[in-house]
Amino acid sequence: MKEIVVMSGKGGTGKTTFTAALGQLAGDRAVVADCDVDAANLHLLLRPQQRSEERFVGGMLPMIDSRGCSQCGLCANACAWSAIQYRDGMFVVDHLSCEGCGICSHVCPEGRITMHPRVTGMSYVSESRFGQSMVHADLGIGQENSGKLVARVKKQAATLAAEEHREFIIVDGPPGIGCPAISALSGATEVLLVTEATRAGQHDLERMLELLRHFGLKASCIINKANLDDDVRDDIRQLCADAGVPVLEEFAWSDVFPESLRQGRTLLEMGDEGITNALRRVWEHYQRNGASQ
Amino acid sequence: MTIAVASGKGGTGKTLVATSLAWLLSRESDTLLLDLDVEEPNAHLFFDAQLVNSELVTGMIPVIEEEFCTHCGLCQRVCAYHALLVLPDQVLVFPELCKSCNGCLALCPEGAIISGKKSIGVVEYREAGRLRLYSGRLDIGATDAPSLIRALKSHARDALGHVLLDAPPGTACPAVEAVRSADLTVLVAESTPFGLHDLDLMVRTMRKLHQAFVVVINKAVPHDDSLHEYCAREGIRLLAEIPYREDIARSCARGHLLPEALPETLPLFERILDGILHAEEVRA
Amino acid sequence: MTIAISSTGNGWDSPIDERFGRAHGFFLVDEESGQTRYLDNATNLDAGHGAGPATVQLLVGAGVQVIITGRVGPKAEGALQAARITVINPEHARTVKDAWDHYSLNQQKHS
Numbered sequence: 035m036k037e038i039v040v041m042s043g044k045g046g047t048g049k050t051t052f053t054a055a056l057g058q059l060a061g062d063r064a065v066v067a068d069c070d071v072d073a074a075n076l077h078l079l080l081r082p083q084q085r086s087e088e089r090f091v092g093g094m095l096p097m098i099d100s101r102g103c104s105q106c107g108l109c110a111n112a113c114a115w116s117a118i119q120y121r122d123g124m125f126v127v128d129h130l131s132c133e134g135c136g137i138c139s140h141v142c143p144e145g146r147i148t149m150h151p152r153v154t155g156m157s158y159v160s161e162s163r164f165g166q167s168m169v170h171a172d173l174g175i176g177q178e179n180s181g182k183l184v185a186r187v188k189k190q191a192a193t194l195a196a197e198e199h200r201e202f203i204i205v206d207g208p209p210g211i212g213c214p215a216i217s218a219l220s221g222a223t224e225v226l227l228v229t230e231a232t233r234a235g236q237h238d239l240e241r242m243l244e245l246l247r248h249f250g251l252k253a254s255c256i257i258n259k260a261n262l263d264d265d266v267r268d269d270i271r272q273l274c275a276d277a278g279v280p281v282l283e284e285f286a287w288s289d290v291f292p293e294s295l296r297q298g299r300t301l302l303e304m305g306d307e308g309i310t311n312a313l314r315r316v317w318e319h320y321q322r323n324g325a326s327q
Numbered sequence: 328m329t330i331a332v333a334s335g336k337g338g339t340g341k342t343l344v345a346t347s348l349a350w351l352l353s354r355e356s357d358t359l360l361l362d363l364d365v366e367e368p369n370a371h372l373f374f375d376a377q378l379v380n381s382e383l384v385t386g387m388i389p390v391i392e393e394e395f396c397t398h399c400g401l402c403q404r405v406c407a408y409h410a411l412l413v414l415p416d417q418v419l420v421f422p423e424l425c426k427s428c429n430g431c432l433a434l435c436p437e438g439a440i441i442s443g444k445k446s447i448g449v450v451e452y453r454e455a456g457r458l459r460l461y462s463g464r465l466d467i468g469a470t471d472a473p474s475l476i477r478a479l480k481s482h483a484r485d486a487l488g489h490v491l492l493d494a495p496p497g498t499a500c501p502a503v504e505a506v507r508s509a510d511l512t513v514l515v516a517e518s519t520p521f522g523l524h525d526l527d528l529m530v531r532t533m534r535k536l537h538q539a540f541v542v543v544i545n546k547a548v549p550h551d552d553s554l555h556e557y558c559a560r561e562g563i564r565l566l567a568e569i570p571y572r573e574d575i576a577r578s579c580a581r582g583h584l585l586p587e588a589l590p591e592t593l594p595l596f597e598r599i600l601d602g603i604l605h606a607e608e609v610r611a
Numbered sequence: 612m613t614i615a616i617s618s619t620g621n622g623w624d625s626p627i628d629e630r631f632g633r634a635h636g637f638f639l640v641d642e643e644s645g646q647t648r649y650l651d652n653a654t655n656l657d658a659g660h661g662a663g664p665a666t667v668q669l670l671v672g673a674g675v676q677v678i679i680t681g682r683v684g685p686k687a688e689g690a691l692q693a694a695r696i697t698v699i700n701p702e703h704a705r706t707v708k709d710a711w712d713h714y715s716l717n718q719q720k721h722s
Contacts, residue, residue: 043367045337045496050521072497073335073525094407114387114428130503130536135407135428175532178500181470185662189633209337209496210366213470221633233582234342234369241367244467262580287576295519296551409665414694421686424661 035195037203038320039069039222041253043238045209047230048258051291052313053206054079055301056226058164059317064202066162067191068170069184069218071155076206079300082160082168090171092154092182093134100124102146109138109147130176155183159190167194181217184208188221202320211245219245224320225253227279231260231267239270243277253279256316258291260284282319283312329483329490330603331509335525335532337496339517340545340569343579345493346373347596348603350584353458357488363505364495365448365463365475372582376455384463384478385444386427386471391418395439402431402440426471448475450482472501480508498532506533511609512540513599518547518554518571526554530561539608543599546571566602567595612642615670616710617680621649623708627701629681632662638707639673663687667694679710 038056042049050068053076057066068076098109098118103125110118110125117131118138139147154177162168169191173180191203205222208214219225225246229239239255246253255274260267267284274281285291294304302310332345342364349360349370362370389402389411396418403413410425411418422445432440448465461482463475472495483490494505494512506512512533516526526542533540540563544554547568558565569575569592578588586593617634618625628634637650650673655662663683667690670678677697691698701713 044369046339046517072499072502073337073528075336075521075524078520078524112429112433130500130507133426133428135426135430137405137428137430137433140405140430140434173499175498175528175535176500176503178473180497180499185633210364210472211467212366212465212472212501214499215366216468216470221630230580232580233372234367234579237369237372238367241467248468259576259580262577266580287573292519292546292548292571295521298520403668409661409668412664412668412671412690412694414671417693419664419690419693421661421664421690423686424664 035192035203036201036223036320037205037221038224038226039205039207039218040226040228041207041215041218041242042209042228043211043242044230044235047228047235048291049228050075050079050206051294051301052226052228052256053204055313056204056317057162057166058300058302059313060166060202060204062165063200064204065167065169065191065195065198065200066204066206067168067187068206069187069214070206070208071171071173071180071183071187072208072214074170074172077160077170078295078298080162080164080168081298082162082170084158084160087156087158089153090155090157090183090186091151092177093152094136094149095129095132095134095152096127096136096138096147096149098125098127099146099148102144104144106143108141108143112137112141133178157183157186157190159194167198169194180208181213184214184217185220188218211241215245219249219251222251224323225251227253227255228258229255229270230258231262231270233266236266236270236273240273243273243279247277254319255279255281257281257284259287261286282316285309285312328511328604328609329492329509331492331494331506331512332515333494333502333506333512333529334496334515335498335529336517336521339515339522341496341515342369342373342493343545343585344513344515344543344599345491346370347585348600349458349491351586351596351600352489352491353456356457358458359483359486359488359490360458360460360493361479361483361490362460362462362493363476363479364493365465365472365479366495368462368464370493371451371453371460371462373584374453374455374458374460376453376458376460379452379454381452382450384447384450384475386425386447386474387429388422388425388427388443388445389420389431389440390443391420392439392441393417395437397437399436402435405430405434423468423470427474447471450479473504476501476504498528503532503536506538507536509538511603511606512538513566513603514540514542515545516542516554517545518551520553523553523557526557530563539606541566541602541606541608544568564608567599569595612677613673613675614640614642614677614679614714615650615673615675616640616707617678618707623706623711625707627681627704627707627710631678631680631683632666632687634666634680637670639675640711661686664690667691667696670696677714679714
């Protein structure tokens with residue numbers, strides 16, 4: 035099975051737009067997964083029918099039983115995140131600051147702090163309008179551990195792909211290079227980088243290439259908005275060449291991209307011959323190199 | 328006043344708005360800009376600013392003093408992150424997994440664990456005229472973005488004048504950590520259904536946090552008024568719209584400050600700034 | 612000796628799980644008594660990262676001395692080495708039974 039993870043470093047380069055197009059081209063040969071659990075958008079293009087949903091426990095949360103609390107304050111002192119505060123005559127947990135380490139429960143001399151599973155999001159298994167299974171998720175507001183939810187989405191996608199005998203998993207990755215990004219890259223067999231010909235895009239691509247080197251992952255690249263600045267585009271081409279990352283295609287800045295989102299259509303459904311042919315070539319690249327087991 | 332610039336979706340123009348406002352403010356007064364997008368910091372690309380210094384940010388990791396360790400296994404049991412592995416003859420520490428909660432240190436019955444350090448990233452400091460810019464840069468492979476964001480925010484404590492925070496994308500803890508201390512947050516939304524969807528996520532986040540906010544639309548086109556309708560329906564004040572134009576996209580691509588490179592956009596940013604500084608959303 | 616085989620289920624016919632840290636679980640065989648049991652690895656499956664060392668913890672706790680599995684990450688590899696757990700990678704093994712046969716055969720050759 036081949037797992038293609040679409041990443042960008044910088045947000046807004048067109049990751050989801052390209053993932054949706056690849057998903058359409060792959061049809062029932064693939065399972066698609068949206069790992070941008072912070073701000074999931076792939077469903078807006080693939081308009082899936084939900085089959086099932088599951089609550090996601092992303093960590094633990096302490097509960098302080100104020101009845102037996104001697105108000106010694108050891109818990110508040112031990113907390114590295116200052117998540118236990120003294121308010122209105124009792125110690126309370128600030129859920130947004132708590133990292134779930136549980137040290138408060140260990141230091142409480144009265145044994146009045148207990149740890150409880152914390153539901154941090156939801157994950158969904160759906161069927162996209164291209165006849166394939168799709169896994170997506172929502173992270174609760176301000177929750178941490180989106181890396182864990184990303185791992186859950188990927189696990190569900192892998193299980194489905196095995197059950198349904200699919201050759202590909204196509205993953206829409208999160209922006210950045212931190213915890214969620216690392217989690218999304220774990221187990222990738224192919225990484226498709228979507229960058230844009232802007233100085234910010236170039237800078238973020240450099241950081242992403244370093245991350246891929248760190249984990250020993252191979253990648254290919256798409257340069258989006260390639261005609262915005264020729265110097266930047268040339269610098270990006272050079273960066274990719276130096277890193278041994280082939281540039282598969284370049285796409286010009288065009289109204290077709292935002293319009294496709296407004297119409298809820300994939301790029302292939304916009305009827306632009308040049309864009310369609312370029313996308314087909316990208317997909318052929320993955321099929322050619324698709325030594326599926 | 329502390330002003331955060333945020334968006335659920337990435338690439339909506341957060342940094343464009345933050346840098347433009349910082350530039351505008353710094354023409355008149357001392358201004359501090361913190362780039363809290365520590366995974367992919369970009370604000371410095373827009374200023375011709377000299378790097379003044381670079382400070383290493385570290386997190387605590389346990390160091391085992393083997394001569395005192397009895398291999399009782401307590402540290403492994405209390406560690407929620409599986410960062411310690413106690414074997415019969417040694418204790419392995421995995422610094423990448425440690426979240427620096429200090430629990431093992433506090434609870435080791437033998438006092439055999441002392442505090443060590445791991446690098447999380449750096450805080451870079453730059454100056455351009457009356458603008459001071461701090462950027463966080465998370466180490467490659469590091470995952471503790473919130474700690475680096477906290478280290479960055481400590482520089483705002485004794486700041487003179489206005490403080491601008493360029494927040495990371497998303498609605499998870501790094502973004503929340505960024506906007507929590509702001510007096511007002513400017514949500515930058517892109518004029519597409521993706522932008523609308525993620526703006527709604529952000530609006531719900533802000534309301535849950537009881538944070539004051541206003542909206543700026545970026546990449547606005549005349550035939551799409553879905554964001555206007557949303558803001559009207561939700562009773563949210565819309566400060567301004569930055570049009571979807573190729574010359575604006577090109578200017579940003581080159582890392583130019585928009586109101587400087589395209590002076591006809593200057594009144595637009597002045598209006599945004601005026602709307603922020605006189606926002607009635609900000610609680611007294 | 613206790614031998615663990617990363618697998619997706621609790622049976623000799625269960626397919627082996629190519630992943631180590633993110634294996635569904637481990638089929639454990641006690642060589643002396645011939646007794647088998649299944650060790651669930653579900654909690655580590657959901658770990659964002661660091662599943663490897665946590666899984667090594669699980670195996671150390673169960674007294675495992677040999678692990679038969681597919682891909683082992685660098686962090687887990689170091690931990691397994693420190694814990695003196697031998698790693699065996701049986702190419703072409705599809706089920707727990709295949710992996711066990713591969714292991715037993717090699718043991719006989721070496722003894």
